[in-house]
Amino acid sequence: MPLEVLPQIDEAGADQEFLYTLNFGPQHPATHTTLRLILTLDGETIVKAVPDIGYLHSGFEKLGEDLDFNQYVTIVDRMNYISPFANEVSWHHAVEKLIGIELTPRCKYLRTILAELARISDHLLCVGAAALDLGALTAFLYAFNEREKVYNIMESAAGQRFHPSFTRVGGLMNDIGGDVVDQIRNFIRTFPKAHADVVRLLNRNRIFVDRTKGIGVLSKADAINTGCSGPVARASGVVRDLRKDEPYLAYPDLQGAFKVVCATGGDCYSRYLVRMEEMIESLNIIKAAVENLPAGPVNVALNDKLTIPDKTATYRSIEGLIQHFELFMWNRQWEPPVEEVYGATETANGELGFYVVSDGHGRAWRARTRPPSFIHFAVFPMLMEGHQISDVPAILGSLNIIAAELDR
Amino acid sequence: MAAYLDTLTARFPGAFTTSEFRGDRRVIVAADKAPAVLLGLLRCLKEECGFDFLCDVAGVDYLNYPGAADRYGVVYALTNTTTGGRVFVKAFANDPDPVLPSAVPLWQGADWLEREVYDMYGVRFDGHPDLRRILMPSEFTAYPLRKDYPLRGLGERHNFPTITRAES
Numbered sequence: 001m002p003l004e005v006l007p008q009i010d011e012a013g014a015d016q017e018f019l020y021t022l023n024f025g026p027q028h029p030a031t032h033t034t035l036r037l038i039l040t041l042d043g044e045t046i047v048k049a050v051p052d053i054g055y056l057h058s059g060f061e062k063l064g065e066d067l068d069f070n071q072y073v074t075i076v077d078r079m080n081y082i083s084p085f086a087n088e089v090s091w092h093h094a095v096e097k098l099i100g101i102e103l104t105p106r107c108k109y110l111r112t113i114l115a116e117l118a119r120i121s122d123h124l125l126c127v128g129a130a131a132l133d134l135g136a137l138t139a140f141l142y143a144f145n146e147r148e149k150v151y152n153i154m155e156s157a158a159g160q161r162f163h164p165s166f167t168r169v170g171g172l173m174n175d176i177g178g179d180v181v182d183q184i185r186n187f188i189r190t191f192p193k194a195h196a197d198v199v200r201l202l203n204r205n206r207i208f209v210d211r212t213k214g215i216g217v218l219s220k221a222d223a224i225n226t227g228c229s230g231p232v233a234r235a236s237g238v239v240r241d242l243r244k245d246e247p248y249l250a251y252p253d254l255q256g257a258f259k260v261v262c263a264t265g266g267d268c269y270s271r272y273l274v275r276m277e278e279m280i281e282s283l284n285i286i287k288a289a290v291e292n293l294p295a296g297p298v299n300v301a302l303n304d305k306l307t308i309p310d311k312t313a314t315y316r317s318i319e320g321l322i323q324h325f326e327l328f329m330w331n332r333q334w335e336p337p338v339e340e341v342y343g344a345t346e347t348a349n350g351e352l353g354f355y356v357v358s359d360g361h362g363r364a365w366r367a368r369t370r371p372p373s374f375i376h377f378a379v380f381p382m383l384m385e386g387h388q389i390s391d392v393p394a395i396l397g398s399l400n401i402i403a404a405e406l407d408r
Numbered sequence: 409m410a411a412y413l414d415t416l417t418a419r420f421p422g423a424f425t426t427s428e429f430r431g432d433r434r435v436i437v438a439a440d441k442a443p444a445v446l447l448g449l450l451r452c453l454k455e456e457c458g459f460d461f462l463c464d465v466a467g468v469d470y471l472n473y474p475g476a477a478d479r480y481g482v483v484y485a486l487t488n489t490t491t492g493g494r495v496f497v498k499a500f501a502n503d504p505d506p507v508l509p510s511a512v513p514l515w516q517g518a519d520w521l522e523r524e525v526y527d528m529y530g531v532r533f534d535g536h537p538d539l540r541r542i543l544m545p546s547e548f549t550a551y552p553l554r555k556d557y558p559l560r561g562l563g564e565r566h567n568f569p570t571i572t573r574a575e576s
Contacts, residue, residue, distance in 0.1 A: 222516075
């Protein structure tokens with residue numbers, strides 16, 4: 001048949017008879033959480049991908065206007081539940097910026113160490129699950145073995161494995177003991193071997209490389225234009241890391257301990273490599289922070305009337321008792337200025353920020369989250385077009401979409 | 409004063425006010441000026457002042473907020489990826505028809521962020537290519553993050569159509 005007789009494809013192609021629609025999710029093993037994609041397919045090639053989200057929407061931000069600054073930390077935990085401690089740090093970073101609290105050095109270091117452990121845990125899940133979706137089960141098992149150790153550290157420090165709810169306004173729920181430091185030291189010693197195992201399993205794995213290299217390419221200009229941050233943006237060559245650009249917590253002291261990992265490929269493989277290297281940088285931060293862990297109190301001074309006093313002070317002193325009640329009675333609590341601030345930290349997925357509006361009470365008037373998963377998932381249709389249906393898990397896995405953070 | 413504020417003042421005299429709190433610089437556009445000015449102001453910030461990164465679009469309902477003149481605020485958090493500087497552009501809109509120009513022509517990333525503000529507050533964005541609900545179901549009628557919407561809801565879910573197995 002001569003070429004001009006063959007039907008021509010429109011640019012959109014939506015009304016072409018040979019296209020068909022495939023619902024991907026909301027329950028599908030490769031989405032890992034509940035999100036839905038409506039794919040328009042030409043054979044196995046994706047012509048158009050329309051995400052449909054909101055399945056996990058549970059009104060977190062509405063709850064943020066009802067719960068006080070300390071209570072909301074339990075909700076924040078459940079946003080990106082892969083690295084909950086990083087969310088807590090981000091939330092209280094914004095609240096402390098609003099109230100104007102300068103943390104104690106020990107608290108800064110402890111938050112930094114645990115947030116970096118959370119980053120490692122998040123990257124391990126992302127890399128492990130991405131490899132699992134592409135058929136590499138062993139790397140997933142190695143990664144999850146290490147995540148278990150991070151959970152153990154969180155459990156020893158905060159008493160909870162998954163949702164530690166460990167930060168409080170002006171400090172932490174409690175100080176950590178020497179056993180936690182030993183566990184962290186142990187993790188620093190054993191993690192490089194597990195990391196090297198994953199690297200050896202995946203970095204030059206023919207199948208893994210073939211399925212990720214050149215897939216889902218995001219250019220630097222697009223990454224900036226669409227608002228990408230974190231490893232997704234850095235894999236596209238955007239040199240931006242809040243730990244360097246706007247150092248918070250103990251990062252000003254630890255600038256020499258880590259580098260910003262960047263790549264220029266912008267594809268799934270680059271994002272994988274950036275995450276793998278970031279784990280090593282995080283480990284360097286933890287190493288430097290643990291060796292320089294300052295002594296002293298973990299909470300700001302009791303006289304500032306900002307932190308919950310410990311039980312001894314509550315039961316044995318009248319000031320402690322009064323302050324305890326002051327912080328728990330709904331008509332008292334903190335007295336922040338009638339202002340609004342934006343506080344952001346670099347979490348594993350990217351810039352997690354909170355825009356907190358205050359009307360002068362202990363509850364936020366508005367607790368807006370800047371969710372990196374939401375912003376990265378908006379890029380997904382653009383990355384997907386023209387790829388095969390088997391590339392969906394590769395791209396989804398490389399973006400690390402956490403539906404609880406996506407929908408909030 | 410920062411250089412970008414001089415540029416903005418020269419370009420849009422009297423169209424905005426500024427304030428600062430803990431290093432966060434805000435450019436505030438009142439509701440009567442916002443529809444005409446906002447897009448040009450954002451374009452000026454993006455193309456002339458180097459704020460090339462739209463970090464976030466946050467909706468806020470200032471109903472009965474101390475000292476508030478207008479009801480809905482939409483905060484565009486902009487970042488300069490070269491210098492790392494930030495600026496927050498806050499534009500207001502009012503009932504009965506809260507509407508602001510869309511920033512999607514400037515940043516593709518504004519698409520979903522503005523859809524979320526529309527979904528939660530009912531602020532419409534003129535020129536948005538696909539202004540639909542994003543988190544709430546499409547048959548939902550209220551705007552749940554408005555301050556006059558109760559925490560426990562208004563019972564909309566009871567009126568959702570039930571799909572039986574025979575109909576599906």
